[in-house]
Amino acid sequence: MLDQTDAFRRQGYLVFENALSPEDLQMLRSTCDTLLEEPAHDGGGNVHKIGLGDARRFLRHRHAEFPSLENFLLGKKIAEITSVCGIEEPMLFNEQFVVKGAGKGASFAWHQDGAYVGFDHTPYLTIWIAVDDATEENGCVYILPRDLDAEPGLDPHEWQNDSNELNGYFGTETGTPMTCKAGTIVAFSSLTLHSSGANTTDSPRRAFVCQYSSGPIIDPDTNAPKRFAKPLRV
Ligand SMILES: O=C(O)CCC(=O)C(=O)O
Numbered sequence: 001m002l003d004q005t006d007a008f009r010r011q012g013y014l015v016f017e018n019a020l021s022p023e024d025l026q027m028l029r030s031t032c033d034t035l036l037e038e039p040a041h042d043g044g045g046n047v048h049k050i051g052l053g054d055a056r057r058f059l060r061h062r063h064a065e066f067p068s069l070e071n072f073l074l075g076k077k078i079a080e081i082t083s084v085c086g087i088e089e090p091m092l093f094n095e096q097f098v099v100k101g102a103g104k105g106a107s108f109a110w111h112q113d114g115a116y117v118g119f120d121h122t123p124y125l126t127i128w129i130a131v132d133d134a135t136e137e138n139g140c141v142y143i144l145p146r147d148l149d150a151e152p153g154l155d156p157h158e159w160q161n162d163s164n165e166l167n168g169y170f171g172t173e174t175g176t177p178m179t180c181k182a183g184t185i186v187a188f189s190s191l192t193l194h195s196s197g198a199n200t201t202d203s204p205r206r207a208f209v210c211q212y213s214s215g216p217i218i219d220p221d222t223n224a225p226k227r228f229a230k231p232l233r234v
Pocket of ligand 1: 098108113139140141194195196197207209
């Protein structure tokens with residue numbers, strides 16, 4: 001485990017293949033499909049409206065309505081992953097499905113997740129879960145490996161009005177494609193630059209993203225936790 005924790009610090013991400021039980025994968029699929037029946041909207045953020053209708057949908061913050069999802073989010077598998085990635089006192093900070101529509105699914109520009117927070121905070125962990133197989137054709141995630149101790153900060157990001165997103169990398173590297181089977185977890189730091197491609201296939205590409213901080217992330221404007229601050233139940 002120390003080796004894995006060290007690898008996470010040195011490259012900014014870890015991949016866990018076959019990480020989900022068939023039951024949890026099915027639960028994520030059915031929850032996502034239930035939410036997809038609702039009309040598409042702008043992604044829901046107060047500051048950043050990153051949704052693009054059916055092309056890039058963010059189905060967010062609904063776990064309290066789905067007890068099996070909440071159990072998963074606060075349960076044993078998440079405890080294992082957060083522990084390996086060095087998150088102490090893990091708390092659920094944020095969660096959302098990310099769905100790229102069939103044949104027209106939009107890409108997502110290079111960014112560090114922490115750039116979307118909007119104020120200084122301790123870096124946190126993003127757990128990205130393939131709900132469908134992820135391929136370069138259907139919009140898999142790409143990662144730029146990062147040594148988290150050598151490069152501990154946020155890079156400058158620019159808001160792009162045409163594509164409703166922040167862009168935080170303007171170089172030429174193409175990144176490492178996270179092609180994987182459904183049920184794989186890619187865990188990366190909120191400092192790790194990542195992007196995702198367009199979905200050119202004729203099926204939607206579903207993923208689930210949940211994020212864990214070490215203790216709450218307090219919004220200085222409200223003095224209250226931003227989004228969630230739910231401790232694990234294990
Ligand atoms: O699932 C994707 O396409 C990427 C999602 C992502 O980058 C994010 O939620 O920060």
